[in-house]
Amino acid sequence: MEVIQGSSHACFAIDDPSGVGEARRHVAALCRDLGFDEVRCGQAAIIINELGGNLCKHAGRGQLWIAARAGEAPELEILSVDSGPGISDLPRAMRDGFSTAGTPGNGLGAVQRLATDFDIHSEVGKGTVTLARLRPGARSGSAFRWGVVALPAPGETVCGDSWGLAFEGPRAALVVADGLGHGIHAAEASLAAVDLFAKQPFAGMKEALEESHVVLRMTRGAAVTRAQLDVETEELRMSGAGNVAIRVVSGIFNRSMLPQHGTVGVNMRRAEETRMQWPAHALVVCHSDGLQSRWPPEAIFGLIGHDPALAAAVLVRDFGRGRDDVTVLVVRRGD
Structure with a gap:
């Protein structure tokens, strides 16, 4: 892994x-x-x-x-x-x-x-x-291709968002965390969520979010979304709280997966899990609220076959709010 x-x-x-x-x-x-x-x-x-x-x-x-x-x-x-x-x-x-x-x-x-x-x-x-x-050699995780753009808020040297990925055969797991506010204390909260993810990236979705809620009580809290993708079952599972959203986009498919309300480490209802099918060729886009929530899916239709980092960059360039930390993580099946 x-x-x-x-x-x-x-x-x-x-x-x-x-x-x-x-x-x-x-x-x-x-x-x-x-x-x-x-x-x-x-x-x-x-x-x-x-x-x-x-x-x-x-x-x-x-x-x-x-x-x-x-x-x-x-x-x-x-x-x-x-x-x-x-x-x-x-x-x-x-x-x-x-x-x-x-x-x-x-x-x-x-x-x-x-x-x-x-x-x-x-x-x-x-x-x-x-x-x-x-890079000295090839990326591993050959069942998937991925790309990410993560930028700190204007005037900040540290990004309050953090992200993580894990690959194991036909499965992938991801997390994006957005610490409350900006700067070093926001980064401490989001990094705590990613550190926990790194220990058990394929843990049960609801249990992992509940554990994050306990761990992040020592921080100012964060919006956290975790997801797991499976190439063989073509399934996407998500659990999250706060303002980190997921959208699945292809030329003929556009569906959002919204996390529940709350802040991990501060106030959160009992964790829930959402599932959906993951169509072939679709991009899975997970982003913090530094990106406008209503970006048009056609903005990245022409980028589905490209390196996912280009889709992330175009979204940040054209639909970033410009006043907040922003992270856009894009994953698709490998070639």
């Missing part, structure tokens, strides 16, 4: 080369912490330069969201996000030598070659989201 306790993304606004330099220095420190060798550190710097340069030259401004994930296969994730003009001919833009800014035109092609994982989505008039990950 693999258990992942997630980290949040650092956000760098890019509207001039100085922002690119700040992001590059941050990535260099993360690479050292992850134990990357000099070659991979150099690759990370090139990716930052290329993606950041594209934001300055083509989008005018945008953001780089950067996260490091330790573990057996340490991973650096870089998301480039903008609301610029978009790319009208993406296959052409990926070819070396193509440029609309008078440069050599090696940017996206170079990033694709250097990255362990690469994906991109662009819509004319809406903007572009690009994903690049660096």
Whole structure:
């Protein structure tokens, strides 16, 4: 069984080369912490330069969201996000030598070659989201693909949301916790919920939420939603309290699973469990209330076959409230 306790993304606004330099220095420190060798550190710097340069030259401004994930296969994730003009001919833009800014035109092609994982989505008039990950080996949990964006509230350096994932054969388990308020004390509450999840991610849903309620009494409390997915039975089970919601979306299916009212660790009714079928090709989107609750499902219809991190990034870019911690965790069946 693999258990992942997630980290949040650092956000760098890019509207001039100085922002690119700040992001590059941050990535260099993360690479050292992850134990990357000099070659991979150099690759990370090139990716930052290329993606950041594209934001300055083509989008005018945008953001780089950067996260490091330790573990057996340490991973650096870089998301480039903008609301610029978009790319009208993406296959052409990926070819070396193509440029609309008078440069050599090696940017996206170079990033694709250097990255362990690469994906991109662009819509004319809406903007572009690009994903690049660096990792020594392949991700495990091959029955599933997943992606997440977690950002602290503006002005905060610590995200009050926390998340976790676990994989065991055809089963996956997830948790998203939103600590009350912002900052370090909110993070302490949400991390307590994820630490408990990591010990027994496939425990009974109702019993696990009841235990979380007891443990989080020592904190300010949190909204917590746990879920379990099974590829073989095509079933999704959920239990939660607070404002962390789940929505299941495919091109022909859109259904929400809402947690019960209350705050784990403060006031909560007896835990309940909800079940539903999980259609083939559907994305399971679990998010805190830093994302608008009424986001349109068609916003991610075109991303169902992409890396789930792109769907998470588009939702945060277009429907994030912009004044709160936000976490969007997306899971789907593996290819």
